[in-house]
Amino acid sequence: MIIPNTRDRVLIGVAAGGLAALLAACGGGGGAGPTATTPPATTAASATRVTAALTDFHIQLSTQKYQPGQYTFTAENKGHHEHALELDGPGGHNRSRTLEPGQSTAFTVTLRSGSYQVFCPVDGHKDLGMKTSITVGGSAAPSTSGSTSSGHGY
Numbered sequence: 001m002i003i004p005n006t007r008d009r010v011l012i013g014v015a016a017g018g019l020a021a022l023l024a025a026c027g028g029g030g031g032a033g034p035t036a037t038t039p040p041a042t043t044a045a046s047a048t049r050v051t052a053a054l055t056d057f058h059i060q061l062s063t064q065k066y067q068p069g070q071y072t073f074t075a076e077n078k079g080h081h082e083h084a085l086e087l088d089g090p091g092g093h094n095r096s097r098t099l100e101p102g103q104s105t106a107f108t109v110t111l112r113s114g115s116y117q118v119f120c121p122v123d124g125h126k127d128l129g130m131k132t133s134i135t136v137g138g139s140a141a142p143s144t145s146g147s148t149s150s151g152h153g154y
Helices: 002-026
Strands: 046-056 058-061 069-079 085-088 092-095 103-109 112-121 129-138
Touching: 058 112, 058 129, 069 112
Parallel strands: 046 069
Antiparallel strands: 046 058, 069 103, 085 092, 085 112, 112 129
């Protein structure tokens, strides 16, 4: 009878260890602080990568010239408030999830020729200067800061 009892104990220990590892991988949700997320598995391998640094209250894009095609935008919240990234233009409407300070996320879009508005859709942040524009195809937009009065030019 010792062998079945020992085997059962080992199986229970392995199951408990697996559950603990799974919970640790999920982050536990204890609110210990912000965590960065990696780009989703659906990110296209051939897509051009663009980083969008979101600060209070500005958007800095790592790429200034765009041609039609697939792009993976990684939004990184480097500010002290919640932020998100939204693109509106000929390729449609695309929006990231809302990010806590320190978090990041990615989404892949297909950009078509034309002009796009890029902004933070959270709580009036766009009106506080978190907006820019990009031009896909042809010549680049005169200013990727959107020619706003926010004084955030490049």
